[in-house]
Amino acid sequence: MRYTIAHRTRYHYPMPVHESHTICHLQPRSDISQYCTRYELSVSPRTRVFSYADRFGNDVQHFAILPEHGALEIVARSQVVTARGDGAAPPPLPRELIDDDPNRDDMWDYLHESRYVRFSAELDALATHVGVPKHGDDAVAWFQHASSTLHDEFEYDTTTTTVHATVEESVRMRSGVCQDFAHVLIALCRRAGIPARYISGYIHSGSGEMLGAEASHAWAEAYLGPRGWVGIDPTNDTWIGDQFVRVATGRDYRDVSPVRGVYSGASSSVMSVDVAVEALSYEQQQQQQ
Structure with missing residues (x-):
């Protein structure tokens, strides 16, 4: 497109x-x-x-x-x-292939806390609810499940948070905007030992109702070993396809x-x-x- x-x-x-x-x-x-x-x-x-x-x-x-x-x-x-295609889910991937990937040593920035992505008791409780992928589990399915959980259980609300909101605040309020959804999903990935990064950009809504299309948008990418960086939009619970335009990549909103x-x-x-x-x-x- x-x-x-x-x-x-x-x-x-x-x-x-x-x-x-x-x-x-x-x-x-x-x-x-x-x-x-x-x-x-x-x-x-x-x-x-x-x-x-x-x-x-x-x-x-x-x-x-x-x-x-x-x-x-x-x-x-x-x-x-x-030229991303229709945003289909990537093939299944055993969790251990992420842990054994040779590029993992270069992922320090995307495995640890950052300015707006902090670990907390609130995040621990959410992670327990979502579950953590173990050896033999499908990491792709877990990434989709984590996104779906946020989409289903958090409310998209432009009035509850600011651009400086932390993951702890977003989880406590169970609401926020695309930036907050992305931060929480990134935090869940990093807590599970899966590298994750923040993507800023735009989304074209087309004839459908896509949340966040009226302004800058944000989503998360997880590094899934041999699959490389794979993006999903937890605000709309959809894999990244042709309707998304990437602008910048960073650890969290502060970088981009x-x-x-x-x-x-x-x-x-x-x-x-x-x-x-x-x-x-x-x-x-x-x-x-």
Whole structure:
């Protein structure tokens, strides 16, 4: 599938601010499953934008606006081709093949706690409820089961958590948004000794009702040994297919937040975000070729 994506972020300050410094994770990645054919980032007030690749291989933009300004607008426009297929479940995999995988030694970041993925008594209780895959168990089936448990027993609610919510808080409230669902699933995987990482991106809802399609989306990937990194979206309880667009990869939300920055001046700001993901028709694709 080919998608066009427009992601607009606006900040309004009650009083002028100055010396603002911002970093953005808004550029879709190009890899074996998708290709970003076009990307542009515009900033108002106008300023020079710099790019670099972070330690996780994400494309990051950063900029500074030193003069006083009462508002900041960041618009990212991209076009992406995905080639993941329909999102079918991978074949079964015995748990021990993950433990014996030679790449496991390189997975320290994805096996231990991180800023928002912490182990706790609340997580222990949830893990007992979900179960832990043992020698001989199908790790793929367990990953699906863990996702389904969160989807069925947690409520998608945009009012109960903030972007700084921890796994402990999300489990206690049994609710949250896609970021929280992903964090909890990642925590369950890491607690079970399965490497897991956080993926930020977008989802195209199409004709169906997909939760989280109105803004940036997030899901989890688990490293399943010879199967490699396998993604599932616990918010919608679906394997990652062509309707998903990957932007950035990290240990948790802290590593890949779409826009983050600091400034001098007013102590508060009002932020608004608009995201539009549109699938191009065959005719539109032909016109662009």
